[in-house]
Structure formats: C-alpha cells, structure tokens
Amino acid sequence: MAKLKGLSAKVEPHYRYKTPHQIYDVKTQASGKSPRKIAEAALKKIAGDLKIKPDLSQLKFDKVRETLLGSHVLYQQYHAGKPISGAWIRVDVDKDGRVFNIHNDLVSEPAMVKARKADTKRATNEDKQLSDGEARALAIEASAPAKGDAIRVVCSDLCYYKCNGVPTLSWKVIVKITPPKSGAKERRPAEWKMFIDAHTGAILDKHNLLRFIDGKGRVFDPNPVVSLNDTSLEDYSKIPDKAYTEVVLRDLKKSGFIEGPYVTTKTTANRIKRKNRDFRFKRTDRAFKEVMVYFHIDRLQRHLQEMGFDNVLNHPIPVNIDGQSDDNSHYSPSDKDLTFGTGGVDDAEDAEIILHEYGHAIQDNQVPGFGQSSEGGAMGEGFGDFLAASFFSDVKPKNMKPTVGNWDATAYSGAEPPYLRRLDSNKQYPKDLRGEVHDDGEIWSACLWELRAALGRATTEKLVIAHHFLLARDSGFEEGANALITADKNLNNGENESAIRDVFVRRGILPNPKRRGKRAGTPFDEIRQGVRQKSNGHGK
Incomplete structure (x- = not known):
C-alpha cells in the first residue's frame, strides 16, 4: 500500500501514472472553512505526490456538489488553456469539514512534459490544424450513417485527449444519428462521442453515449435436465429453484414489452407488459417462455456478431411463444417469424429447441428460400x-x-x-x-x-x-x-x-x-x- 507525504491515508496507485488514484481512510482535522478552501488546502499538501504543480495552476475549479455524505469538490486539469478530457480530481469533505476521500484522474507532470514537447514540435513544423468543419466532416463519416438517417452534430470543441496517457490536442465531436421510423428493418439510434487528433485526423476514441434499457429475467440455461443433470424430470415435475438462472435482458425498448434489437414477442397474443422491466418468472407463468425466447435468441445473435457476422438476421424476429398446441415448432419463410408449440414440454422452455428453430431463420436470411x-x-x-x-x-x-x-x-x-x-x-x-x-x-x-x-x-x-x-x-x-x-x-x-x-x-x-x-x-x-x-x- 502506497503512502502520502503530506497526508495520513491509505492509497491505491494509478495503473498508468503510478500516482495516488484512490485516497481513502483520510485522517484530517475538522474545519469550519468552506469545502472549496478545505479541498484546495488538501491538494496543495499532496501536490508532490500527485506530481502536479504545487500552486494548482493546472487545475480549474468546476463545482461543489452536496449529498448526504457531505460536499464533493471537483477540479478539471487544463493544458495550454484547454481542458484535458477525463483529467479530474474530486475531494470529498464530510459535514464536519474533514477530507475523507480523494479520487484522482489527473495527468502527472512527466506525461505533461511529453505533451509540451509534442506541442512545441508541431508548432516548429507548422503542422496544419484541422478546422471545425473538417473535424465535423470526419466525425460524421466515422459515425457511418445509413441512407435516410437524420444527422446532427451536437457539439465540436477543441480539447486535449489522453492518448496513451499523454494529452494530445483533439477535437471532441458528438454526432447524433437517428434512423427513419419507416425503415423496413428497425435500427437503433446512436449518439457518437469521438476524439479526433487535431492535426492527423485520426480517430483516437469513439463510443456510443446512448444507454439502452436492460431488464431482469429468469430462464432455464439451457434446460433443467441439463442444469440439474436429472433425467427423471418430466413435464409435471416440480422444478427446484436451482434450475433457474437470473439474467439481464439487454437493450429492451421503453414500451414495457419483451422486445429489443433482435427479438420481439409482438406475435404472441396477450403478451406480458411490465414498465419496471422485471420479468423474473417461473415456468408456471406463461410469460416465462417470452423471457426464454428473448434471452436465448438475443444472446446467440450477439455471439454471431462477435464472430464477425454482423449482417446475419441482425433485426428483431417476431416470436409467438405458444402459437400451436401440438409438440412442434416452426419458422415461417413467408412471415419471417417463429412459432412454438405447447404439446408435452412447451418447446419454448427448452433453449436448444429455440436455437434450432432460430437456425432455420439464420439460413433463410443468408440464402432466401434455402432447402x-x-x-x-x-x-x-x-x-x-x-x-x-x-x-x-x-x-x-x-x-x-x-x-x-x-x-x-x-x-x-x-x-x-x-x-x-x-x-x-x-x-x-x-x-x-x-x-x-x-x-x-x-x-x-x-x-x-x-x-x-x-x-x-x-x-x-x-x-x-x-x-x-x-x-x-x-x-x-x-x-x-x-x-x-x-x-x-x-x-x-x-x-x-x-x-x-x-x-x-x-x-x-x-x-x-x-x-x-x-x-x-x-x-x-x-x-x-x-x-x-x-x-x-x-x-x-
């Protein structure tokens, strides 16, 4: 456990800079000063440990946030008059004015030296800097919008991005992509945040800011005979709790139904709807089968995409969980949907039957009319x-x-x-x-x-x-x-x-x-x- 020279506390080091990253169990005296002044005094004491300038001139006060725990004082690090994205430090002060925790993501001085040398070299070479318009154009191209998509650039700002730990002058651009609602295949919107090297135009980082809603579910994975290794089970058997697995239902729509990017139960009559998205049922509940088909098809589709097949049936397939009463299930090449039977053990209770039927849909998507x-x-x-x-x-x-x-x-x-x-x-x-x-x-x-x-x-x-x-x-x-x-x-x-x-x-x-x-x-x-x-x- 690392130690601080200017403060009594426990320390976890930063993986890259080896400076204090998490400082906790801090021992300080109570103070009646403002949280901001308390925080600044604490930072000056440990500036040497943080490897930043002792006068804190690299930091810019952002805000004080009040919570039940006390006051949380935030500062962002700047370089050459521009913010360093992700370079923050937060000082937590309790209600008695004691610093009790510090979280540090600042760039240490050795890395800042490299940044200054890089800036000087570019200035000497008179490297051309991308304009705002050029950065926006690169960002839109990197967002890969499809034909008909609505495109909006939310913002574009010059800042420094920590590229391999060293601040690099970059354009931060956020692009919103909204597919048309009338498309034959429903696609998800995106809100891309990316950092573009202000001189080379390279995409340094790109990720989707949108967070789709996850739900809770309970499934057999793949079925109780397998998970319990019990071949004596039959349709009328009481299935013990340990046969079930609680899972996350990824990227559900806001409708409250069990539907997402790769599965929809819209062809199931009287399907379940839960605004809280808690679909933890057991097989005695009809909706259990809706959870089964959603989870297992969604997981397999993501598995296909991980293998590199991002264009194979990558849209919602309609599923009727109990559309026929005999012990049979089918995929319809005409309607492009799945229907499961309820004779004997309901087919949608066995994940292997679900994947088998989805296999027909996969082949038909790859070779229409196959077979x-x-x-x-x-x-x-x-x-x-x-x-x-x-x-x-x-x-x-x-x-x-x-x-x-x-x-x-x-x-x-x-x-x-x-x-x-x-x-x-x-x-x-x-x-x-x-x-x-x-x-x-x-x-x-x-x-x-x-x-x-x-x-x-x-x-x-x-x-x-x-x-x-x-x-x-x-x-x-x-x-x-x-x-x-x-x-x-x-x-x-x-x-x-x-x-x-x-x-x-x-x-x-x-x-x-x-x-x-x-x-x-x-x-x-x-x-x-x-x-x-x-x-x-x-x-x-």
Whole structure:
C-alpha cells in the first residue's frame, strides 16, 4: 500500500501514472472553512505526490456538489488553456469539514512534459490544424450513417485527449444519428462521442453515449435436465429453484414489452407488459417462455456478431411463444417469424429447441428460400441441431453433449438420457438416406459435430455460418461439403482442408480419391450390381 507525504491515508496507485488514484481512510482535522478552501488546502499538501504543480495552476475549479455524505469538490486539469478530457480530481469533505476521500484522474507532470514537447514540435513544423468543419466532416463519416438517417452534430470543441496517457490536442465531436421510423428493418439510434487528433485526423476514441434499457429475467440455461443433470424430470415435475438462472435482458425498448434489437414477442397474443422491466418468472407463468425466447435468441445473435457476422438476421424476429398446441415448432419463410408449440414440454422452455428453430431463420436470411432440395432440407435440420448442440456443449454433462432437446424429449423419448436427436450417429451417405429431413439431417449434423471435435468450436462455427453464403436454394450435401472447403480457403488459407475432406469422405458425402471416386456410404446392393455389370461386359 502506497503512502502520502503530506497526508495520513491509505492509497491505491494509478495503473498508468503510478500516482495516488484512490485516497481513502483520510485522517484530517475538522474545519469550519468552506469545502472549496478545505479541498484546495488538501491538494496543495499532496501536490508532490500527485506530481502536479504545487500552486494548482493546472487545475480549474468546476463545482461543489452536496449529498448526504457531505460536499464533493471537483477540479478539471487544463493544458495550454484547454481542458484535458477525463483529467479530474474530486475531494470529498464530510459535514464536519474533514477530507475523507480523494479520487484522482489527473495527468502527472512527466506525461505533461511529453505533451509540451509534442506541442512545441508541431508548432516548429507548422503542422496544419484541422478546422471545425473538417473535424465535423470526419466525425460524421466515422459515425457511418445509413441512407435516410437524420444527422446532427451536437457539439465540436477543441480539447486535449489522453492518448496513451499523454494529452494530445483533439477535437471532441458528438454526432447524433437517428434512423427513419419507416425503415423496413428497425435500427437503433446512436449518439457518437469521438476524439479526433487535431492535426492527423485520426480517430483516437469513439463510443456510443446512448444507454439502452436492460431488464431482469429468469430462464432455464439451457434446460433443467441439463442444469440439474436429472433425467427423471418430466413435464409435471416440480422444478427446484436451482434450475433457474437470473439474467439481464439487454437493450429492451421503453414500451414495457419483451422486445429489443433482435427479438420481439409482438406475435404472441396477450403478451406480458411490465414498465419496471422485471420479468423474473417461473415456468408456471406463461410469460416465462417470452423471457426464454428473448434471452436465448438475443444472446446467440450477439455471439454471431462477435464472430464477425454482423449482417446475419441482425433485426428483431417476431416470436409467438405458444402459437400451436401440438409438440412442434416452426419458422415461417413467408412471415419471417417463429412459432412454438405447447404439446408435452412447451418447446419454448427448452433453449436448444429455440436455437434450432432460430437456425432455420439464420439460413433463410443468408440464402432466401434455402432447402428447396430434400438434401437441403436435411442440411437445414442438421444445422439447427448442430447450432444448439455446439452452443450449449460446454455446459452439458458428457453423455448429453452430442444430443439436443433433452428437456423437450422427456415427453416422448425412452432413451437415457432423453433426446430429440443425436449428432454422433454412424450414418453414411447415401446408404442411410431415408427421405425424411430430420432423420437425414443426422448425417449432416454428424459431419459438423466431427468437424467441431477436429477443429474446435470457434473455427467450426465460423466456417459453418460462413459457408451458407456460398450455397444456393437447392444445394445438397456434396455442395455443402465443397462450400465448407472453399470457406476455409478464404478464412484460413485452407489449413483445415484435409480435416474437412477426411470427415466428408468417410461419411460418403465426398467421393474417395483413393478408391477411384467411390463413396464410403454406397449401399451394398448398388456395389453388387456394379460388380455384375463389370463382370458381364467389361471384366477380365
């Protein structure tokens, strides 16, 4: 713990300047002087420790704020007659006139020396300084407004910005961007605050000042069978509190409904509305399912964007949490919405079912109308299973990792653990095709699951999402495999091609070059027929 020369107190040092950052447990005498005079006297005592000028000439008094704790005296640091953004110090004085706490974010003198040298060098070189208009134009460009957006520059001021700890002459510009309300895809407004180097025009810092509203929710993550590792649970079971997880519902609108940038429950009849945005329900409450679909879709969409896919279904998808009474759910390519069923365990109570259905929406967004062929339909089902299984695999017990829908399946599965489908089958193409998209989808999901084991989650998920952009509406298994190889060449310089080929050759989806182009999954009857034809007409 650092110590001060001029004051008895405990000190936490600043990470960059190594000067006192937080000064607390301060021992001072009571005083009847004004809070401002008390604060200035204290600062002069520790000016050496703060590494600022002892006459406090670098500081400009800002204000005294009164609270229940006492008086809080604020000063901002200046350089060359202009404020240094973020360079503040606050002295807290209790009601008896004792200084009890000091928070310091001032720039220390060694850094100020560097700033003065930089200013002198620029003056000597006669470096051109950006005008106000030039700074505004750069700020608007950096805000990246879309066509039709309303643009307003709120302010533009010259100041100093702490670039790597050294004050640098900069333009502080705030730009408000307001998208049109009539847009086909709803976009959020922004209020960009940025600092632009006054000589080079470089963007030194940029962030959105708008704070969207978060709500509180309670969910299964992904479901109670997984989180409790209890396969005895059924739809009528009493679910213990420890099966639930309290979560933040990010960026809710001000409407009071459960809707935000990527999900809306507007197609749900009699949906819940809470002005306090507290949506902590349990499964006995119908609105619990609204929370489930919002949280899990919103989180997955943000995961996609973190991977670099910021243009894939990045708008609110309408969700009806209980639009059909049977044990089935669907995505509508016509209406671009999701509907969940309530037969058995309600589908919207199982996050893996939610992500599976959202997977169909993702594919349709990337390749409108995808799944026109029977194999394409199977690829869609296989991708949905892979998406859900991969996203939740790290939190699932080992025996449940290659399965999906463990909670939903308690209503119909006799397996242990219960599951809707598996991703670790030994199915091969084409001999195990059955003409049913869910069954045949297990061929595709098994390939993707093998790739995940070989390449890791991050690489595989990125390749799988990316290769959709290379598919057509009627693409099949072999085109999908080749698209994955092409995507890997584009993203990873082809370093995973051999591993990808190995998986799809063994599964029979790609022909085996070592076996003269034969497929590993060719049905025995076809092999036998081929041998007869060869011996009858072309044999030795």
